[in-house]
Amino acid sequence: MARIAVIGAGMGAMATAARLAVAGHRVTVYERASTHGGSVGRFERDGFAFDTGPGLLHLPAVWRDLFVKTGKEPLERCVELTQVDPASRHVFADGTDVRLPNVSRAGILSSLEAALGPGSGERWGSFLGRARDAWERSRRPLLEEPLPADTSPFSKDPYPALRQGLLRRPARTLGEIGTRELRDPRLAALLGSHATAYGLDPRTAPAAAAVLPYMEQTFGSWYVKGGLRALADAVHERCLARKVEFVLGTAVTRVLEKDGRAVGLELDRGGPVEADIVVSGAPVPSLFENRVVSGDRPAEWPRRRTGGRTARLTVHLALRGGRPADAVHRTVVHAPDPAAEWDAIDAGTTGPRPTVVVMRPDDPLLRPDDDHETVTLTATVPAALSGGRTWAEAAGAAADRMVEAAQAAVPGLRERILWREVRTPDDIRRDTACAAVPAPALAGGSGAFLPVPSTGPLSGLYFAGGWAHPGGGLAHAGMSGALVAGLIVEGADFRGSR
Known part of the structure; x- marks a missing residue:
């Protein structure tokens, strides 16, 4: 039985901790915040409640697997x-409105x-086949x-793009x-919004990012009653049931090292903690920026071309x-000019109106009564603003533009607002140590969209969560827990989760 210390109580870290505890290890989680869940948080006021992180669950099979592997009680009972x-x-932008059914390719x-005109469905269907x-x-x-030492095989893009044009060059x-391939600005905007949600510029994201809409439209979108925070609570309870110990309100200042x-x-606070193995679920950039892990940052980080700027x-x-x-x-209210939206992000400004995602959960647990409603708006923005401006200065006007855009999804929205709470990148940085959005691992792009591997620069140090392989997103964080636990339990013989 090994003594395992886990940094952070985010979803990937807790998924790792639960699996390791079931394998017989003694696991203690150290979290700087006063609660668990990481970016899967909750804001409450006056009987209203909101998810501060993701609002929908994709690939729930990942979390079903965790609950099956860590106990007899399945996910749906929790x-x-x-x-x-x-x-x-x-x-x-032209006013076209389309509703896409869940897990129905024919319906989509x-x-x-019907909404975009003849041929649009056929082109999207052909695209999904290639995706x-x-x-x-x-x-x-x-x-x-596990991500291999030689990642060169992932440099080649797996998307079988059509070869078009005089030189027969495929889309890159x-x-x-x-x-x-889609040849309609509205279909292009639909496609691009899946990348934008992860902080990826469609103009530079590899063609392999086509898997993002494919995953959602094939495996579906799911809601957790009470909000996604309820899932974080369930994973925390599973950890406690498997005797994982949590030390909250305690920050890790350094990973101790001896002979590499x-x-x-x-x-x-408190003395040093000895451990046989350390698993970090904290954002990898913050570990090196704050010298929690000594030495130069690994060459693999940050490899993504987003560079943590969104x-x-x-x-x-x-x-x-x-x-x-x-x-x-x-509802996704698309920006009138997606290129201008990304030009503004590149310039570090709030710029023109962004693409706005409007979440309207039908959940009585999130509102004081049926005469009220909770709505959450999100937009991808620069992690830091240029020209010395702060988000405290810019947030109000940016939020006004988001509310204005959201009226296309919620008629009369502005007149219905009792109050609003604006959560900026600075707030996220304060709560989770990093404001940037981690994207899922993607092949192609000469390997520029791969996260750091699960194994750290020190022997006995592992990385879990959205900033490590296989990258960002709630499903990917759960996958990272399975990978790290497998590497620790099975060692060099581990060939991947089953």
């Missing part, structure tokens, strides 16, 4: 999961054909197996797929008036 239908609504294609090929080629080696980026091996932790601006709205029966859970 949280109430429902499929969201329609999965999403998209309002485009039919909806696109499926990319998924099948990359799923196992990229998401379910997600943006080029939209222009050359991690041997424990130095804390901001974050999320969130506006929580408490509304008077009940939620209409025909309201859609998630």
Whole structure:
């Protein structure tokens, strides 16, 4: 039985801790905040409650596997999961409005054909077929197996792009797929919004990012009653049931090292902690920036071309008036000029109106009564602003633009607002140590979109969570827990999760 110290109580870290405890190890989690969950947080006021992180769950099979492997009680006995239908609504700059059903390829294609015109559904369907090929080629080696020392095989893009034009050159980026294969600015915007949600510029994201809409439209969108925070609570309870110890309100200031091996932790309160193995679920950039891990940062970080420059601006709205029966859970109100949106992000400004995601959960647990409604708006923004401006100065005007855009999804929104709470990248940085949005691991792009591996620069040090392989997103964080636990329990013989 090894003594294992875990840094952070985020979802990837807790998924690792639960699996290691079941394997017979003594696991203690040290968390700088006063609660668990990491970015999967909660904000409450006046009987209203909001998720401060993701609002929907994709690939729930990842978390079902965790609960099966760590106890007899399955996930559905711990949280109430429902499929969201329609999965999403998209309002485009020209006023076109389309609702996409959940886990129905035929229904999606039919909806696109009806809203966007003849041929649009056929083009999207053909694209999804190629995205499926990319998924099948990359799923196992990229998401379910440890990242190998030689990552050159992932430099080649698995997306079988159509060869078009005089030189027969295939599309190399997600943006080029939209222009050359989908051939409709609204379909291109639909495609690009899946990358933007992860802080990826469609103009530079590799064609392999086509797996993002494929995953969502194939495996569905799910809601957890009480909000995604309820899932974090369930994972925490599972850890406690497996005798994982949590030390909250305690920051790790340094990973202790001896002869090139991690041997424990130095804390901001109390004495040093000895450990046989250290697992860090903290954002990898913060570990090196704050010298928690000594030495130069690994060459692999940060490899993504986003460079940690994007974050999320969130506006929580408490509304008077009940939620209409025909309201859609998630609506994407697309920016009138996606290129200008990303030019502004590159320049470190709030710029023109961004793409805004509007979340309207039909959940009585999140509102004081049926005469009120909770709505959350999110947009991808620069993690830091240029010209010395702070988010405290810019947040109000940016939130106003988001509310204005969201009226396309919620008519009369502005007049219904009782109060609003704006959560900036600085707030996220304060709570989680890093404001930037980690994206899922993607092949292609000469390997520039791969996260750091699960194994750290010291022997006995492992990385879990969204900033490590296989990258960001709630499902990927759960996958990272399975990978790290497998590497620790099975060692060099581990060939990937099953």
